[in-house]
Amino acid sequence: MTAIRSVVPADHGALDAVITAAFGQRDEADLVERLRRDGDVLFELAATHDDTVVGHILFSRLPIIRDDGSVIAAASLAPLCVRPDCQNQGIGADLIGAGMNECRKRCIPAVIVLGDPDYYQRFGFSAAAARPLAAPFSGPHFMAIEFDSGVLKDGGKVRYPAAFGLPG
Ligand SMILES: CC(C)(COP(=O)(O)OP(=O)(O)OC[C@H]1O[C@@H](n2cnc3c(N)ncnc32)[C@H](O)[C@@H]1OP(=O)(O)O)[C@@H](O)C(=O)NCCC(=O)NCCS
Secondary structure (H helix, E strand, O other): OEEEEEOOHHHHHHHHHHHHHHHOOOHHHHHHHHHHHHOOEEEEEEEEEOOEEEEEEEEEEEEEEOOOOOEEEEEEEEEEEEOHHHOOOOHHHHHHHHHHHHHHHOOOOEEEEEOOHHHHHHHOOEHHHHOOEEOOOOOOOEEEEEOOOOOOOOOEEEOOOHHHOOOO
């Protein structure tokens, strides 16, 4: 049985191994460490099987600055992963579903993701919603979902946390 719960510091070591195994490299695990260290994590969830962590999703602060200087306090979804031997069992979908619910509870107006359109479109993300934004990314892989309908339509400048190492 898969359960989804908040990440606690005692999970960090096991999650590091899950993230590294899922991506086949350390880059994403290092990104997670930097986001935690910088205090830019909004929340993290773990998927567990019998108390063993098998999946992870992280949401970080993603301010979007409108032309009038006001700020949309959006979230970035990254990274998402499931341990290779547990993939294709719906755990990724469960993590996204639980993450979306938590974002709604926290009144986060929009979530931005860079990922495979075929996967994220299932959950309501669209490249069209992200198109008005000025960001280091564009195209079909750069997607958004609005919980506050129309909040992204007038655009704004996306400010990724320093941990991503992107131009700001
Ligand atoms: C992407 C990932 C999190 C999906 O988790 P999962 O638990 O295997 O996914 P689910 O069981 O919820 O969904 C499986 C479905 O998604 C599809 N899918 C999985 N990864 C996909 C991808 N990268 N692109 C498109 N579709 C994908 C599968 O083909 C499957 O399709 P089906 O339902 O038509 O059979 C997992 O495969 C993973 O950890 N991959 C390596 C890390 C990664 O690439 N993370 C995404 C960063 S954006």
